Amino acid sequence: xxxxxxxxxxxxxxxxxxxxxxxxxxxxxxxxxxxxxxxxxxxxxxxxxxxxxxxxxxxxxxxxxxxxxxxxxxxxxxxxxxxxxxxxxxxxxxxxxxxxxxxxxxxxxxxxxxxxxxxxxxxxxxxxxxxxxxxxxxxxxxxxxxxxxxxxxxxxxxxxxxxxxxxxxxxxxxxxxxxxxxxxxxxxxxxxxxxxxxxxxxxxxxxxxxxxxxxxxxxxxxxxxxxxxxxxxxxxxxxxxxxxxxxxxxxxxxxxxxxxxxxxxxxxxxxxxxxxxxxxxxxxxxxxxxxxxxxxxxxxxxxxxxxxxxxxxxxxxxxxxxxxxxxxxxxxxxxxxxxxxxxxxxxxxxxxxxxxxxxxxxxxxxxxxxxxxxxxxxxxxxxxxxxxxxxxxxxxxxxxxxxxxxxxxxxxxxxxxxxxxxxxxxxxxxxxxxxxxxxxxxxxxxxxxxxxxxxxxxxxxxxxxxxxxxxxxxxxxxxxxxxxxxxxxxxxxxxxxxxxxxxxxxxxxxxxxxxxxxxxxxxxxxxxxxxxxxxxxxxxxxxxxxxxxxxxxxxxxxxxxxxxxxxxxxxxxxxxxxxxxxxxxxxxxxxxxxxxxxxxxxxxxxxxxxxxxxxxxxxxxxxxxxxxxxxxxxxxxxxxxxxxxxxxxxxxxxxxxxxxxxxxxxxxxxxxxxxxxxxxxxxxxxxxxxxxxxxxxxxxxxxxxxxxxxxxxxxxxxxxxxxxxxxxxxxxxxxxxxxxxxxxxxxxxxxxxxxxxxxxxxxxxxxxxxxxxxxxxxxxxxxxxxxxxxxxxxxxxxxxxxx
Amino acid sequence: xxxxxxxxxxxxxxxxxxxxxxxxxxxxxxxxxxxxxxxxxxxxxxxxxxxxxxxxxxxxxxxxxxxxxxxxxxxxxxxxxxxxxxxxxxxxxxxxxxxxxxxxxxx
Ligand code: SRM
Ligand SMILES: Cc1cc2nc3c(=O)[nH]c(=O)nc-3n(C[C@H](O)[C@H](O)[C@H](O)COP(=O)(O)OP(=O)(O)OC[C@H]3O[C@@H](n4cnc5c(N)ncnc54)[C@H](O)[C@@H]3O)c2cc1C
Ligand code: SF4
Ligand code: FES
Numbered sequence: 001x002x003x004x005x006x007x008x009x010x011x012x013x014x015x016x017x018x019x020x021x022x023x024x025x026x027x028x029x030x031x032x033x034x035x036x037x038x039x040x041x042x043x044x045x046x047x048x049x050x051x052x053x054x055x056x057x058x059x060x061x062x063x064x065x066x067x068x069x070x071x072x073x074x075x076x077x078x079x080x081x082x083x084x085x086x087x088x089x090x091x092x093x094x095x096x097x098x099x100x101x102x103x104x105x106x107x108x109x110x111x112x113x114x115x116x117x118x119x120x121x122x123x124x125x126x127x128x129x130x131x132x133x134x135x136x137x138x139x140x141x142x143x144x145x146x147x148x149x150x151x152x153x154x155x156x157x158x159x160x161x162x163x164x165x166x167x168x169x170x171x172x173x174x175x176x177x178x179x180x181x182x183x184x185x186x187x188x189x190x191x192x193x194x195x196x197x198x199x200x201x202x203x204x205x206x207x208x209x210x211x212x213x214x215x216x217x218x219x220x221x222x223x224x225x226x227x228x229x230x231x232x233x234x235x236x237x238x239x240x241x242x243x244x245x246x247x248x249x250x251x252x253x254x255x256x257x258x259x260x261x262x263x264x265x266x267x268x269x270x271x272x273x274x275x276x277x278x279x280x281x282x283x284x285x286x287x288x289x290x291x292x293x294x295x296x297x298x299x300x301x302x303x304x305x306x307x308x309x310x311x312x313x314x315x316x317x318x319x320x321x322x323x324x325x326x327x328x329x330x331x332x333x334x335x336x337x338x339x340x341x342x343x344x345x346x347x348x349x350x351x352x353x354x355x356x357x358x359x360x361x362x363x364x365x366x367x368x369x370x371x372x373x374x375x376x377x378x379x380x381x382x383x384x385x386x387x388x389x390x391x392x393x394x395x396x397x398x399x400x401x402x403x404x405x406x407x408x409x410x411x412x413x414x415x416x417x418x419x420x421x422x423x424x425x426x427x428x429x430x431x432x433x434x435x436x437x438x439x440x441x442x443x444x445x446x447x448x449x450x451x452x453x454x455x456x457x458x459x460x461x462x463x464x465x466x467x468x469x470x471x472x473x474x475x476x477x478x479x480x481x482x483x484x485x486x487x488x489x490x491x492x493x494x495x496x497x498x499x500x501x502x503x504x505x506x507x508x509x510x511x512x513x514x515x516x517x518x519x520x521x522x523x524x525x526x527x528x529x530x531x532x533x534x535x536x537x538x539x540x541x542x543x544x545x546x547x548x549x550x551x552x553x554x555x556x557x558x559x560x561x562x563x564x565x566x567x568x569x570x571x572x573x574x575x576x577x578x579x580x581x582x583x584x585x586x587x588x589x590x591x592x593x594x595x596x597x598x599x600x601x602x603x604x605x606x607x608x609x610x611x612x613x614x615x616x617x618x619x620x621x622x623x624x625x626x627x628x629x630x631x632x633x634x635x636x637x638x639x640x641x642x643x644x645x646x647x648x649x650x651x652x653x654x655x656x657x658x659x660x661x662x663x664x665x666x667x668x669x670x671x672x673x674x675x676x677x678x679x680x681x682x683x684x685x686x687x688x689x690x691x692x693x694x695x696x697x698x699x700x701x702x703x704x705x706x707x708x709x710x711x712x713x714x715x716x717x718x719x720x721x722x723x724x725x726x727x728x729x730x731x732x733x734x735x736x737x738x739x740x741x742x743x744x745x746x747x748x749x750x751x752x753x754x755x756x757x758x759x760x761x762x763x764x765x766x767x768x769x770x771x772x773x774x775x776x777x778x779x780x781x782x783x784x785x786x787x788x789x790x791x792x793x794x795x796x797x798x799x800x801x802x803x
Numbered sequence: 804x805x806x807x808x809x810x811x812x813x814x815x816x817x818x819x820x821x822x823x824x825x826x827x828x829x830x831x832x833x834x835x836x837x838x839x840x841x842x843x844x845x846x847x848x849x850x851x852x853x854x855x856x857x858x859x860x861x862x863x864x865x866x867x868x869x870x871x872x873x874x875x876x877x878x879x880x881x882x883x884x885x886x887x888x889x890x891x892x893x894x895x896x897x898x899x900x901x902x903x904x905x906x907x908x909x910x
Contacts, residue, residue, distance in 0.1 A: 037887060037890050038887045038888045039887055039888075041888065056889070057888065059888075060887075060888060064887070076887070130888055138854070511866070512866060513822075513840065513864070513865035513866050514865055515863075515865055515870065515877075516863050516870045519863065519865075539822055539823060539863070539864075543861050543862070543863070543872035543873075546861065547861060551857075551858075551861065551872055551873060553856065553857060553873060554856060554857070555857055555858035555873075603861075791818075792820050792823055793861075795826075796826045796828055797813070797814065797826065797828070798827070798828045799811060799812075799813050799827055799828065799829045800829075801809065801811055801829060801830060
């Protein structure tokens with residue numbers, strides 16, 4: 001087998017390897033060196049990480065198992081420092097030498113750091129990799145003021161992220177217009193106004209000449225003598241191809257490593273691809289052209305006849321919430337160009353198409369980019385536009401972006417060059433039914449993710465009646481398996497699987513003992529399906545549920561006893577006070593859930609405290625019913641129309657300990673003044689004259705959402721019946737860790753209403769609920785009673801040395 | 804410098820539960836023992852390498868890895884290495900088994 005070595009484990013390089021594996025899976029013995037300590041990840045999404053939309057885990061494109069499955073030898077955290085072109089081998093910074101027959105250089109680029117005094121200070125960074133991102137996130141925890149140098153794509157995305165992290169942000173830009181290489185001055189000023197309203201502050205036409213401070217940066221000085229403060233400086237003025245290893249080895253390098261139309265460098269059997277490569281004097285900095293290069297290179301290296309790569313026109317978008325813009329091709333009039341323009345200053349919509357000789361040569365759109373794919377296709381295909389209307393003037397909301405009317409050769413995924421035709425064909429020939437599958441087969445949606453809504457539409461349109469909206473969003477439970485929640489639940493029932501281990505075994509998990517994502521989920525689904533028969537697997541639960549207390553950052557725990565409906569007694573308060581004193585509890589606090597929390601408890605003290613408290617666990621740590629907040633209501637309040645405390649206590653006593661997909665909170669108010677905040681609870685009850693309003697899907701947490709009125713009922717019995725049925729339906733159909741607010745948005749409130757409208761269904765749901773509720777016992781009491789539990793979970797063994 | 808190697812008996816093998824952390828304290832050192840499905844026992848410092856710290860003994864065990872219970876980092880019990888995309892390393896201790904006794908080697 002021929003030996004193929006690749007330097008650089010990034011987006012363009014690994015995509016090239018994927019293409020090679022598709023063409024010729026057995027042709028090469030592949031070795032990859034990557035300087036970063038990670039498998040290939042989606043660099044584009046670093047902006048989303050900074051903005052808090054995703055996690056490092058979720059942006060891995062090729063997990064380590066992928067390399068293993070494809071027999072690729074991977075060395076991470078190891079850089080190649082020398083290429084011996086004569087001897088055909090590479091040498092790493094750890095002294096490792098590996099021979100090659102063919103070599104791909106895919107070293108990407110580095111952030112360009114201004115060569116000014118102070119640039120090396122702590123707190124100055126580029127924006128390129130996970131490391132930079134972590135550094136920014138960490139700085140934001142300690143420091144307040146950030147300055148981003150560069151008002152281009154990367155700079156603005158970084159600035160938005162830092163705002164989300166709670167910092168004050170100045171953006172310094174050398175030119176009078178933001179993103180001046182992609183936008184004209186009208187679009188640029190619309191963008192600036194929007195970003196200012198989001199809280200960004202701009203320092204335009206400023207040239208940074210010095211970074212101030214001691215070891216750590218404290219500010220910047222500009223050419224005009226003015227200064228600003230900064231605890232963090234992000235340089236986002238551009239990128240510089242990473243050509244060091246190539247250059248020192250005698251490979252011809254200009255701005256990047258120079259390649260021909262087949263990605264061949266000046267040295268035989270050595271190729272370059274990605275941001276490190278310079279093709280026809282252009283170095284590209286977006287994935288779409290780089291993936292095209294990868295395709296050409298893969299064909300070439302496998303010895304197949306390949307179309308040459310002749311260069312790309314690229315389209316640009318900005319990944320900042322609230323900003324919709326698109327730009328491609330030329331921007332400025334040159335005397336021979338004619339523009340077609342729509343400018344709606346009132347709604348902040350601006351679109352301009354630049355034409356030359358009846359052909360589109362440039363596009364700038366702001367505020368409404370629905371027609372961008374269509375126009376971009378006309379640009380790249382050089383279509384004659386004589387007689388076509390470029391912008392539909394009326395009802396622009398309806399125009400463009402429609403899967404049915406879209407021509408087959410229209411590009412849907414710009415990043416990966418996937419057309420509608422290719423997607424439709426994959427769906428039809430390979431029987432695809434989910435977005436995940438389409439992404440996997442065609443690559444559409446695997447990079448920036450912007451095209452996913454359109455891919456979904458095409459999927460729905462192509463499948464017609466067979467399309468199942470909920471199922472199409474299927475994603476696998478975790479990296480240990482490819483099956484979805486629905487399939488898992490089906491399989492458990494069909495095959496009669498009864499334990500977490502059996503599930504992972506029979507359904508061929510690729511990781512024998514699972515992970516922290518799938519094990520708690522499987523344990524939940526089993527308990528939900530088998531109601532009272534399933535033996536809970538404590539070691540598969542998340543740490544807090546396993547310990548029946550909430551772990552804190554230093555490894556201590558919190559203890560929150562039940563106080564049904566937020567109502568307590570003098571005797572209970574005394575007990576809590578005594579326990580707090582006896583165990584030296586560092587913090588006693590009223591929680592946001594109307595009860596008392598004891599924080600900072602050592603794990604070995606937990607059982608003893610529980611015993612002395614002699615109160616039930618408040619489950620402040622569980623995916624279960626947390627609290628039922630109540631107002632004083634009709635018993636005391638002059639406005640109260642119902643007994644809110646009594647209903648709250650009844651609800652809490654009935655549903656406590658129940659396992660639910662995510663935590664569930666309730667609130668009961670006795671009038672619409674709503675002192676218990678029932679409007680932002682998973683289920684909220686508001687007393688009215690002669691009955692109760694029941695609100696659902698409220699959330700007071702991350703994604704603040706007011707509850708929707710589910711129905712109005714007359715009696716407490718009806719309240720209990722609707723609540724039981726609603727909760728049970730949520731338990732049976734939600735994904736594990738899906739809060740009720742998200743669940744209702746996914747399945748639709750109307751759908752839930754329809755299900756609950758049927759009396760038979762309600763009854764059946766309640767029967768399953770009641771059967772499930774029978775199995776629970778008080779966990780703190782259980783721990784006190786059982787030596788085994790105490791020994792296994794709550795003991796610290798002290799060993800004395802020298803005895 | 805004088806180097807002392809100490810071999811300390813810390814637990815009975817049969818008392819350590821499968822796939823569950825066993826926390827011990829030797830002087831001021833907090834150590835967590837783990838017995839895996841294959842019967843092997845590993846010992847690591849009971850402190851997450853996450854910059855904010857945290858314990859490891861209560862983590863979920865899968866194969867030769869423990870998931871940090873506080874920040875969900877995946878950590879190899881064999882060499883203490885934190886798995887990508889996170890980075891770091893936990894101190895590991897050599898373990899010896901004799902009759903039913905687990906010894907930890909402190910260097
Ligand atoms: C103790 C308490 C804060 C307080 O001092 O008041 C608290 C403490 C924690 N909350 Fe909370 N939440 C507390 C009331 C709330 C409230 C207010 C409420 O319930 O009325 C909210 C917003 C309402 C809501 O949930 O919709 C709230 C929204 C969250 C969220 C965001 C949930 C969401 O879906 O958006 C989390 C994160 C999560 O659960 O994944 C969270 C998670 C946490 C955790 C468990 C974080 C963790 O995993 O370690 C905190 C544990 C601290 C500890 O060391 O024990 N906490 N948390 C409150 C306990 C109430 C109780 O008696 O049970
Ligand atoms: C924050 C951010 C947002 C972006 N947003 C978008 C977007 O919206 N749309 C878009 O199309 N593009 C976007 N990009 C650009 C896109 O990520 C890059 O074009 C793409 O990653 C380039 O791929 P590459 O393989 O050439 O380089 P990289 O992905 O950088 O990979 C190169 C790898 O090689 C390694 N390496 C370097 N030298 C050596 C050596 N000597 N030995 C071993 N390994 C080495 C590097 O550490 C690196 O991991 C964005 C980039 C960033 C940073
Ligand atoms: S919600 Fe209405 S009844 Fe309850 S305490 Fe407030 S004002 Fe009184
Ligand atoms: S357009 Fe970026 S992933 Fe499809």
